[in-house]
Amino acid sequence: MDSDGDGIGDLNGITSKLEYLKELGVTAAWLSPIFKSPMVDFGYDISDFFDIQPEYGTLEDFRNLIKKANELELKIILDFVPNHSSDENEWFKKSVKREKGYQDYYVWHDGKVNASTGVREPPTNWLQYFRGSAWEWNEERQQYYLHQFAVQQPDLNYRNPDVVAQMKRVLRYWLNEGVSGFRCDALPPLFEVLPDAEGQYPDEVVSGATDDADDRDYLTTTYIENQPETVDMVYQWRTVLDDHKRIYGGNSSVLLIETYSPAWFTMQFYGNRSVNGAHLPFNFNLITVMEKSGLSASNVQEAIDLWLQNMPAGRTANWVLGNHDKRRAASRYGAEFIDAMNMLVMILPGASVTYQGEELGMTDGWISWEDTVDPWGCNSNADIYEQYTRDPERTPFQWTNGTNAGFSTGETTWLPLAADYETINVATESAADHSHLTIYKSLIALRRSSKTLQNGSTKYAVLSDDVFVIKRSLSGANSIFYVCNFGSASITVDLSEFDKTLPSDLVLLIRSMDSIKSEGAGYASKELELAVGEALVLSSE
Numbered sequence: 001m002d003s004d005g006d007g008i009g010d011l012n013g014i015t016s017k018l019e020y021l022k023e024l025g026v027t028a029a030w031l032s033p034i035f036k037s038p039m040v041d042f043g044y045d046i047s048d049f050f051d052i053q054p055e056y057g058t059l060e061d062f063r064n065l066i067k068k069a070n071e072l073e074l075k076i077i078l079d080f081v082p083n084h085s086s087d088e089n090e091w092f093k094k095s096v097k098r099e100k101g102y103q104d105y106y107v108w109h110d111g112k113v114n115a116s117t118g119v120r121e122p123p124t125n126w127l128q129y130f131r132g133s134a135w136e137w138n139e140e141r142q143q144y145y146l147h148q149f150a151v152q153q154p155d156l157n158y159r160n161p162d163v164v165a166q167m168k169r170v171l172r173y174w175l176n177e178g179v180s181g182f183r184c185d186a187l188p189p190l191f192e193v194l195p196d197a198e199g200q201y202p203d204e205v206v207s208g209a210t211d212d213a214d215d216r217d218y219l220t221t222t223y224i225e226n227q228p229e230t231v232d233m234v235y236q237w238r239t240v241l242d243d244h245k246r247i248y249g250g251n252s253s254v255l256l257i258e259t260y261s262p263a264w265f266t267m268q269f270y271g272n273r274s275v276n277g278a279h280l281p282f283n284f285n286l287i288t289v290m291e292k293s294g295l296s297a298s299n300v301q302e303a304i305d306l307w308l309q310n311m312p313a314g315r316t317a318n319w320v321l322g323n324h325d326k327r328r329a330a331s332r333y334g335a336e337f338i339d340a341m342n343m344l345v346m347i348l349p350g351a352s353v354t355y356q357g358e359e360l361g362m363t364d365g366w367i368s369w370e371d372t373v374d375p376w377g378c379n380s381n382a383d384i385y386e387q388y389t390r391d392p393e394r395t396p397f398q399w400t401n402g403t404n405a406g407f408s409t410g411e412t413t414w415l416p417l418a419a420d421y422e423t424i425n426v427a428t429e430s431a432a433d434h435s436h437l438t439i440y441k442s443l444i445a446l447r448r449s450s451k452t453l454q455n456g457s458t459k460y461a462v463l464s465d466d467v468f469v470i471k472r473s474l475s476g477a478n479s480i481f482y483v484c485n486f487g488s489a490s491i492t493v494d495l496s497e498f499d500k501t502l503p504s505d506l507v508l509l510i511r512s513m514d515s516i517k518s519e520g521a522g523y524a525s526k527e528l529e530l531a532v533g534e535a536l537v538l539s540s541e
């Protein structure tokens, strides 16, 4: 929400809408980076980790936001971007000048001289996420620096203890401002492999995943991602949080980890028997498994198995449908499945995560090449940018069907609106008897009142190839069922194939948008008819 008409969302705008979050029933909100930044990567290029970006507001505005959030008992989580800073950060400027204490703040290297041409070349073939080399020559310092993201996002050097200490200061600084934790950005590239005795790094080999030699996937990432030191660093940050609480009291704060990594790596962030790690490494399986092979009942099962079967004992699961880096859930899964997916993340055990707009069924905007601002898009070209740009999922939040969807009173907004804002928006959906938004609110209300959802055990299966069923049960309480038809034809299923102890009738609690069933009515468990995309939450009593 934009409060000052410049077309850009800001802190006062968020403060003015905290009540909306409260009404939804969510308990905590994560803000993407709000720190001082030249905005090359929309705040993920930080020039001052200890200050607020002026277009978002001031430190005082931030304190107001926290105050209001406390009154409403909402927790605010900030984005912690440890891997890199902006090239406009003082630290980088000092490092370029080799100022004492800052010489090794970033990953610098002479490169190598090509034996046949005599020309100086980057130290390795490593590629950045946003296309092209991960090394950039710096004229002034006469060395290359590493940047796993954009050229303007130099990687901090975590082999330097001063950097490690500095970034812990960042955590403590915002804990002192009353935040309830951090979403830790981009963990895979935090550390790179150590160089050999001559100071040389190894090249990555061609992966075979794509022919596009600028695409990061063109090479493996064996040496530049998922190093063991990265896991240890997260354990150290956890200690910072725990120590802070021990010293100053207050509530516990939380660590969320962004890592698109294989399970063997991701699960280590939770910690182990002797050490605590992050509370929640994000579970992106409902995104990544479907990216590979589409939405189906068996893929939903695979995504869930992949998490629950690998998670260490005694930890909390979590479920994510989308974020600002992925196409909007309603566009990715198909709009007819948005309720089914929102139900999934609410009914499965553990924490559920919503990217703003998923509760409304917001879809991607279409952004022309001329309007493209995301560096990942801008670093490609007019023919292929749509494959890379993340602008479509970042269009303004849709509050109303009025001017700028109620997001801003300005002439224009920082990205154009998505086309569907006249029907998909908070005002219209709140006024309706049955909408994606009312469904979402009922789901949270159920989570918050149901002991079965909070503490019950979980069983799930695929029936008749296309139907996915979950049963949550707790002794002494009613059982809760989730059923969805992910196939392309309507179907009648016998739920007793899945659970012998079922009562003959189940009571309908919540139904997807197009379902013509009635809430409160009973439905025969041995003969449950489901239309395409129909998703239901039912109770045993």
Ligand code: GLC
Pocket: 041, 044, 045, 081, 149, 185, 186, 258, 324, 325
């Ligand atoms: C994370 C963020 C993404 C950003 C990148 C670099 O993946 O979610 O938006 O571009 O890190 O900080």
Ligand code: MG
Pocket: 002, 003, 004, 005, 006, 007, 008, 009, 010, 055
């Ligand atoms: Mg503004």
